[in-house]
Structure formats: structure tokens, C-alpha cells
Amino acid sequence: MTRKQATLLFKGLIAMAGGLAIAAHVEAAACRVTQTTTVAGQKIESDLCMQNLGRDAARFKTLCSDGSEGVPSLGVAPAKVVYLAACPTKAVNVCEGFGQGTYTTYFYNKEDGPQRKQGCEATGGKFN
Numbered sequence: 001m002t003r004k005q006a007t008l009l010f011k012g013l014i015a016m017a018g019g020l021a022i023a024a025h026v027e028a029a030a031c032r033v034t035q036t037t038t039v040a041g042q043k044i045e046s047d048l049c050m051q052n053l054g055r056d057a058a059r060f061k062t063l064c065s066d067g068s069e070g071v072p073s074l075g076v077a078p079a080k081v082v083y084l085a086a087c088p089t090k091a092v093n094v095c096e097g098f099g100q101g102t103y104t105t106y107f108y109n110k111e112d113g114p115q116r117k118q119g120c121e122a123t124g125g126k127f128n
Helices: 003-016 057-065 113-122
Strands: 030-039 042-052 080-084 093-097 103-107
Touching (some): 030 057, 042 057
Antiparallel strands (some): 030 042, 030 080, 042 103
């Protein structure tokens, strides 16, 4: 995999903003996802939480569970997910109102902020 392909893959993963999760308790209003991804030989630790702002539980479950098994051949490990009543609000970055205003994602580490911003804005969110 070339560096450009790896970068595009990572941007897509960030744009999913939480789509790398393990489904468990769909009544929860938030899912916190931690995962390790290796891109171009560099390990990237992801730690984010997605807050459901009004989508139905089935749609939220789908978003939290898509890709949860990871893609080992591409350096994407399975994700670990914890379902919560609400996301911790102390975050490095926040993507507010993406997905037609129905989700907010909190990012808890500093890695790859530019890709986060692009992914957030591409899905209709406001990044800060």
C-alpha cells in the first residue's frame, strides 16, 4: 500500500467518525471507540466518542458497529467500544452536528487533526 492509499484509507476511517465500533447496548446515547491503526508503518491511536443527537437506535447501532472487526490486512485492528449515557465533553477536538445534525463526535487525542476537520466538514459538521 502506498502512502497516498494509506492516507486516503485513514481519511475515510476518520470520516466515518466512530463507525469502527463493536455493537453492544443500542439504547445507549453514546459509543466511545478506541482503536490502533497502522498507516505507512506508523501506529495511530484513535480515541473518540460519538453522541447520538436524535437518530433512532437502530441507525446509531449500525453506525457504531460498521467495521468493528477491523481490517488486519490493512493494519486496522478490531475496535474496543464502551457504550455510555453521554460522551465525556473534555476533548481535543469536536465535530458538532455531522450526519444531518444528528451526531457529535469528541476526539480525545491530538493525532491527525487536519484529516478530522476534513472528514467532519465533508459530512456537514462544524469542527472545533
